[in-house]
Amino acid sequence: MRRLTALIAVVLGLLTVALLPSSAVADVDDFSYSSWDVRFDVSLDDEGRAVAHVTETLVAAFPDFDQNRGIVRGYPQRYEGAGVSLDIVSVTDAAGQDVPYETEIDSDSEVLYVLTGTDDYVRGEQTYVIEYTMRDVMVTGEESGNDEFHWDMLALTSTQAVNRFHAEIAFSADLAAQLTGDTACYEGFEHDRARCTLSGPVAQDGAQVFSVSSGARAAGDGVTVAIGFAPGTVTQPASRQPSPLADYGTAAVGGLSALAAAGAWVSVARLARRRRTATGIIIAQFDVPADLPPLTAAALLPGSQNPVPAQLVHLAVHGAIRLEGEADDDRPAVRLIDRDLAPTALDRAAVDAVFEGERAPGALRFIPRKSTEFAKRMTKLTKKGTAQAAARDLTTKERSRAAVVFGWISVGLFAAALGLFIWSTTLDRELLILGILAMIVTSAIALVSAFVAFSKHTVLTPAGAEMYEYLLGVKEFIRVAETDRLRMLQSYRGAERRSDGSVDVVHLYEKLLPYAMLLGEEKTWGKVLDTAYENDDRSPGWIGLSTGVSINSRLSDYSSSVHSASTYTPSSSSAGGSTGGGYSGSGGGGGFSGGR
Structure with missing residues (x-):
């Protein structure tokens, strides 16, 4: 039953197509031209520039059913670097009666289209006589140096065949006097070099006329003529002159x-670089001043990372908070331990920004993945660090x-x-x-x-430059070998020591971790800390670690999550050549022909 139904549907579909009016399935370009005649009358205007009055007589052979309303003829508006001032004078029929038409301009291809006819269909042979004028239709040959009329007589982009073709090119007496006798004619499809016969010149009403004729030509099979004149015969437009x-x-x-402009950028960069130099001597430093939290230090370091992750680690190693997470360590969190252990007022402001004023020990806050409110609070906190650097005369504004x-x-x-x-x-x-x-x-x-x-x-003040060099000293300490670091610590009286007089290396290294993050040494220092904890046979109390997870790995994930959360922004919705040298299609004109 299903097969029978499908067969009936197919048969009905075929019958529907067969019974449809021909115009419903026909292509408007599916017609031909019984004849294509064109005449160019070329002369010189008062400025000595070449102008042409062109008459095209096109006899279209439309099918004997409702398919076409007229023809479409396209004309290029530029030729060899100059506009041709194309002006459509009229469109008439064989009896000289006006034929309705409209024009459209394709700005991309710079072609003017003439669309003839109305909404009424036309059948059989219809004659269209199109008259138009152009300017600057002659050029100077690149190789010969002669002036040339080099033009495509047929539209090489035509979609219709032509049963008979004839073209005449008439030159006024002043132009005819400068003819050199060099002529060429090419036929065929674009870039074909087959020769055709260009007859003339023949005197006619004071003009010299050349002509070319042929029988049937396929769609796109064109004819191009080239006629030479003495150099300087024609005044070329300014747009063709070298400039x-x-x-x-x-x-x-x-x-x-x-x-x-690049010089301005370089000057600003040099100013900033000069202001970062105090003594030019970098000495390894094993600690950071207690009154320089990461939020403030970041304002002194060019290209430093977002300081919020480093600030939270700073608070954690000082015991004010603890870095924690869910069981699978996927979502970072912070737990308030003791706000009073935050070393500075800015550090305590950071605690308040994360916990939103909560001061009870044990309070837990998860770092949100996408929260504009959290991101705003962190941005405001970062600006406080920058403002504090300026208030402490570490930075200033300078032009x-x-x-x-x-x-x-x-x-x-x-x-x-x-x-x-x-x-x-x-x-x-x-x-x-x-x-x-x-x-x-x-x-x-x-x-x-x-x-x-x-x-x-923003540039560094002299005091800021000294502090910048101090931070570079911290970076130098971080980057030296472990044995060299221990040797340095033994020589510093200020290094924190245990009761037995030895340096508490782990505690000191923890304090430097936030600054290692700002200085781009987070991974390096994380590995050093892992080794230091292992040698000291203890685990960090300021960060929660799962079994087998290193500080370096946990800290990297934590830092990435906090950085993403603190900077979160919601997405918004929302044809030239010498005379006699060329090919079919190498001249000006030509254009397009099709149906409507």
Whole structure:
């Protein structure tokens, strides 16, 4: 039964297609031209530039059913780097009666389309006589140096065959007097070099006329003619004249503006680097001042990591909190141990920010994966550390004089580039796109760089530079071999010691861990701590560790989770050549032909 139903459905479908009007399944390009005749009347205007009045007589052979409403003819609006000032004069039929039409411009391909007809269908042979004018239709040959009329007589992108083709090119007396006798004719599909016969010139009403004819031509099978004239016969438009300033001036001056902008950036960077130097001597340091929490230290270290993870570890090793997690160690948490053990007021503010004012020992807070409120509190906390560095005269705001100079140079050059760009837009240059790209890039660079050049930037004060070098000394201590570290500690009277006089290495190393995180030595120092705990035969009390999990591994996961949580941001929704050298399709014109 199912097979019978399917068979009936197929038969009904075929019958429906067969009974549909032909226009429902036909293609509007499925027709041909009985004949295609074109005449070019080429002369010189008052400026000596080549102008052409063109008449195309196209006889379309449409099918004898409702398929087409007219034809579509496309004309290029540019030729060899210049606009041709294309103007459609009229569209008429064989009797000279006006044929309705409309035009459309494809800005991407710079082709003007003429769409003939109305909403009414047309059948059988229909004649369309299209008249239009153009300017600058002759060029200077690159190899010969002669002036040339080099044009595609048929649309190489046509989708229709032509049963008969004929073209005439008539040159006014002043142009005809400059003919060199060099001519060429090519036929076939694009890039074919097959020769055809170009007849003439023949005198006709004071003009010299060339002609070419052929029988049937397949769709896309074109004819291209090339006719030579003495050099200087035709005045070329400015857009075809060499003009390095118009073509490359915007990009060149814009590049200089970008270079000056780079100078501003370099000047700011050099200022910051100079302000980080106090004595230039780095001495290994085994501790950090008690009044310099990671939140403040981060403001002194260029390119330091987000200080929040380091700050929580700092609080943990001082006994104020304990780093914990769920049984599977997947979600980090902190437990309040004793707020009063936080060394400074900023440290206690950090405890309050994490626990939201909770002060009872034992309170547990999980670090949220996605919380804008938590991220805001951590951002505010980080800013407090930066503000404290400035309040303690460790940092200051300063403007680079050299950057300001470079900034003004960059702005001035950008203004010059903008002026050149505006000027070049009036010249109809082929390389205008280069200027557009240059302005987009240069404007972005100049805007950002001006902000950098004219703004004050955070730099270290002399006291801040000393503290910066001290922190580099801590980094040096972290990076030396273990035996060298122990040797250093024996020589320092201030190193914390046990009752037997030996240095409490584990306790000292714990205090340095937050700063190792800021200095990019987290993994290195984590391994050192693992070894120190193992040698001392004890486990850390400030962080919860599962069996077989190292401090280094646990701390890496913890630091990553806290960093992600403290910086969380919700996603928002939301045809040239010498005369006689070329091929089919190497000239101007041609365009497109299709159905409507």
